[in-house]
Amino acid sequence: MKALPHARKLLPVLLGGAALVGNLLGEEAASQSPASSATILRLSLEEALARAREASPPLLRLDALQKSAEAQVRGVKSERMPQIDVSAQASRLSSVPEFTAPFPPPQGPTVIFPNLPDRYSGRIGLTVPLYTGGRIRSEILSAESESAAAAGDRTSGEKDVELEVTTAYWQLLTERESARVLGEAVTSYDAHVSEALAREKQGLAARNEVLAIQVERDSAELARLRAENDEGVAHADLVRILALSPGTVIEPTGALETAATPAEELESLVEEALKSRPERAALSARVAAADARVRALRAERYPQARFSAGYEVLDPNLRFFPPEEGWKDDWDATLSLSLRVFDGGRTSAEVAQGEAQKEAAVHELETLDHRIRFETTQRHLELKTAVAQVELAEKSLESARENRRVASERFRAGVIPSSELLDAETALLRAGLQRTASLARERMALALLQRAVAR
Secondary structure, eight states: OTHHHHHHHHHHHHHHHHHHHHHHHHHHHHHHSOGGGOEEEEEOHHHHHHHHHHHOHHHHHHHHHHHHHHHHHHHHHGGGSOEEEEEEEEEEOOOOOOEEEEOOTTTOEEEEEOOOOEEEEEEEEEEEEEEOTTHHHHHHHHHHHHHHHHHHHHHHHHHHHHHHHHHHHHHHHHHHHHHHHHHHHHHHHHHHHHHHHHHHHTTSSOHHHHHHHHHHHHHHHHHHHHHHHHHHHHHHHHHHHTTOOTTEEEEEOOOOOOOOOOOOOHHHHHHHHHHHOHHHHHHHHHHHHHHHHHHHHHGGGSOEEEEEEEEEEEESOTTSSSOOSSOEEEEEEEEEEEOOOOOTTHHHHHHHHHHHHHHHHHHHHHHHHHHHHHHHHHHHHHHHHHHHHHHHHHHHHHHHHHHHHHHHHHHHTTSSOHHHHHHHHHHHHHHHHHHHHHHHHHHHHHHHHHHHTTO
């Protein structure tokens, strides 16, 4: 009891400091976003999730990467199509001496190779791959697998954002509910302080009893201020995740209450997770892409055949003799076959590198499977524990309320001292906070389990 006067002197200082910090934060927020310009946005959890799916910058980034992968597929597929090139050229050459043949009369000297400094040409060419040893087909499969992996990354990113939104949303409601519970406790303590002061004046209560109640009241008020500050932090975090303007005020419409939990057995949840997790689908696609890249690299060892053709007009056309000014056309067709006989081991090295990357991806997939099983097991057990904690917290709160009611009646009747009523009020406050924390843990455990099985 000797420590009570020191605590009594210290608590107003702490409360004053907390209030000062709150006022400074409030003034800063007001200077940055005036109340007149604040936008109040009422959101349920489903609405918050829908907004995050549309406006989340991480998801927009993954959308861009997915579009890039899809464009790569189109680019690789274009290698199977004929390539048509059109070109035109104009050249100015230096003058050269003309070659004149000294024919005898009556023909006389004749210019065989004239000086033609200006040259013009136009060409349209066609190239078609005939055989690539499966290279193009393997490159297409690799690109398609990478596109599927990008789609899996997008889905995985969406699940991560949903978990982040859910966490921030329930955190906001948890801090708000905690502030409400603490506010009710402060009101109850105020009433108790008034009664204790009245009894002290009548000589029915000692001064230390009044001080003990005031200390508990001030502690509850300090905890309420902290809860309000934590609520502000959770609100700012949710505004950030949803990419809202800084002046937006979110009013969550959800309620922190018992959630409907799944009743599936652990093994069924693990099987669902292994089938549904987008990270696993993305990694499986990357294993397939690595295998296709290895086949494409091996195809470099096979003969490569292609057909090319072209049509062109030239002025002058040097294929005609003697050359003279004027447009003349010609065409060409070529069937080519090439085989790389020696490249210093480059292809073998690239194939070995691709096979090693594929093996690494396979082992990574095995590791992911083990991690998915462990994570699902962990989340399943955490949810079972959270549900049991909620049930216990509900019973504890009911018991604490009844104890508080009985103690209040007995205190007013003068049967028990003030300390017993104070103990009942403190127990009720703790039970209320414990219920709030248990409901929050249940919600978070459910959200983590849903993320683990990709629901």
